[in-house]
Amino acid sequence: MKTNAIKFAAAALLAGLAMSGTAFGQDYPTKPVTVVVPFSAGGPTDTVARLIAEVMSKDLGQQVVVQNVGGAGGTLGAGQVATAADDGYTLLLHHIGMSTAPSLYRSLPYDPQTDFATIGLITSVPMTLVARKDFEPDTLDELIAFVKANGEDITYAHAGIGSASQLCGMLFMEALGTQMTTVPYQGSGPAMTDIIGGQIDLLCDQTTNTTSQIQAGEVKAYAVTTPERLGNLPDLPTTAEAGLPGLQVGVWHGLYAPVGTTPEIIARLGSSLQAALADPTVIERFAELGTVPVSAAEATPAALTEMLTSQTAQWKGIIDAAGIYAE
Structure with missing residues (x-):
């Protein structure tokens, strides 16, 4: 009888714990x-x-x-x-x-x-390649030629090691076979601030951080890293249109x-x-x-x-x- 009572108590305890766990999930948060x-x-x-x-x-x-x-x-x-x-x-x-x-x-x-x-x-989120608004190249074709000719004289901003902007820049430089001078920031916000202020030449960043600046004319935009153009930026060509199909991220x-x-x-x-x-x-x-x-x-x-x-x-x-x- 004592053994059965212990088993019953243990079963009741386990059932109670299970019910409390379920209740915890239901009550959360x-x-x-x-x-x-x-x-x-x-x-x-x-x-x-x-x-x-x-x-x-x-x-x-x-x-x-x-x-x-x-x-x-x-x-x-x-x-x-x-x-x-x-x-x-x-x-x-x-x-x-x-x-x-x-x-x-x-x-x-x-x-x-x-x-x-x-x-x-x-x-x-798609990414866009943008520059300070007074940067010399006006089109993606011109930008490609300019980067190849000037290389490390061009400054490229990114939001830090492992950031999306660093990865996009890495793919861009790999596609062109040219290295630029990279400048890391503590986030995309500060990097965009310096692009708008003219302290940095280039940035490749997500549309969530570039669309309003592009539409306001605060930065110069060259391309979007998607297979097709974006509905809210219809005049912005894709990287593939300029012969860079590998730059899609x-x-x-x-x-x-x-x-x-x-x-x-x-x-x-x-x-x-x-x-x-x-x-x-x-x-x-x-x-x-x-x-x-x-x-x-x-x-x-x-x-x-x-x-x-x-x-x-x-x-x-x-x-x-x-x-x-x-x-």
Whole structure:
């Protein structure tokens, strides 16, 4: 009888724990959720995060706070989330840099594929090649010839090691077989400020950070890195039109949680992310920035995991060939 009583008590305890776990998933969240953006405020990834966070706050019934933790090409903020509690209250919104960091950094304090739980893809943002508005070349053909002729006399800005702007510049220089003088910044926002101010010659960055400046005539635009022209920048040719088909790159963004976060919380965050991506205001703002939200089928853990895995393998070959690394 005593043995049966113990078994019954143990079974009741396990059932209670299971029920409490389910209830925890259903009750989540009970306090604000922090989304870490591993880049400076005002940059393209920050813009995406704040648009998403506003709608997710309404859907979750708790404030979703964007926290900028810049530095070390995005690895500082990502590392902070990798070691955060797996309770769903600290998330990471990162871009293509999640797939390039393992190859760029000889000593990375986390593994993007094993230290995070994927939630879903968000969007893939085209990139544009822009310059200070008084830069000598006026067309992409002229720019190509000018870069080949002047090489390291030209300054190229990027948002730091592993940033999308560095990757685009690396592909551009590889396509031309010419090196420019690269100038790293702590984020895309400061880099764009110096392009507008005329202190730097060139920048290749996401449309979320360049569209309004292009439309306002604050910078000179040469091309977009997509197979087809963009609806909101119809006069901007593609890089392929100028004979640079290899210079095609889109900057995908994804939402992550620390590994160990429960499936119930991941599912709740996933449904909230999908609600944000279906929001008319988000769709409209994304369109103004030259991008669109991913489909519901892509805003899933499986789709983000597949993207991260395939892109990590692809960029490893490119980065190893270029021989560009960071400590």
